[in-house]
Amino acid sequence: MEVVIVPDSATGGELIAEAMAALLRRKPDALLGVSTGSTPLPVYKALAAKVRDFEVDASHARICQLDEYVGLPSGHPEAYRSVVLREVVEPLGLTDASFMGPDGSADDVAAACLDYERALAEAGGVDLQLLGIGTDGHIGFNEPCSSLASRTRIKTLTEQTRQDNARFFKGVEEVPHHVITQGIGTILQARHLVLLATGEAKAHAVALAVEGPLSALVPASALQLHPHATVVVDEAAASSLK
Numbered sequence: 001m002e003v004v005i006v007p008d009s010a011t012g013g014e015l016i017a018e019a020m021a022a023l024l025r026r027k028p029d030a031l032l033g034v035s036t037g038s039t040p041l042p043v044y045k046a047l048a049a050k051v052r053d054f055e056v057d058a059s060h061a062r063i064c065q066l067d068e069y070v071g072l073p074s075g076h077p078e079a080y081r082s083v084v085l086r087e088v089v090e091p092l093g094l095t096d097a098s099f100m101g102p103d104g105s106a107d108d109v110a111a112a113c114l115d116y117e118r119a120l121a122e123a124g125g126v127d128l129q130l131l132g133i134g135t136d137g138h139i140g141f142n143e144p145c146s147s148l149a150s151r152t153r154i155k156t157l158t159e160q161t162r163q164d165n166a167r168f169f170k171g172v173e174e175v176p177h178h179v180i181t182q183g184i185g186t187i188l189q190a191r192h193l194v195l196l197a198t199g200e201a202k203a204h205a206v207a208l209a210v211e212g213p214l215s216a217l218v219p220a221s222a223l224q225l226h227p228h229a230t231v232v233v234d235e236a237a238a239s240s241l242k
């Protein structure tokens, strides 16, 4: 695992956007796995700027979601499908056809999870998966104690994660209790994992993930198993590293 400490989130965003751009120059139809939440926004902004400035042609890029809330009405502004379309797909000038994600409004959620696993495999697997980290060490929405071999499935959010995500909704009571998330085993199949963490609130989780023992109690520690994992942290998020 490579750990890169950057001064701030904008620098981290630029660094990761350049890694994505380099990948797209090598492989124009690369499958980019994207996460949601606040942390990755500087990455998407920097990548869109590179496209606008003709530094990279992303017109053949393919985008896939990491996770999705269960039960939000389709088109809800905080459904991750809507977020990824708004923050990634549209700014890159792509269409819905270049994008895939699990169906969080499906009647049969278990079937939707299997369908998504199949779709990822048929797409040839994820080339670069961008991850954030929860304050409790989750990746995707694999909360502590998730199996390190897990596949895409329904999970229950912890109260901590619902509180952390309440800022995107009118209040914590509106945050769904359930999500579909790629499993840790699914995430580990991506060819390159890039985790971005910024801010002091992530420092403890980052230290456990990077320096702690491999443990299902800290799902992000699974990155230690991956042959090509890059952790990009700003100084605040790095502040508990030894």
Ligand code: F6R
Residues within 6 Å of the ligand: 034, 035, 036, 037, 038, 039, 040, 066, 067, 131, 132, 133, 134, 135, 138, 139, 140, 141
């Ligand atoms: C969401 C996801 C989550 C977030 C994590 C951090 O797609 O994968 O693991 O990355 O909850 O969220 P922020 O960046 O909002 O602190």
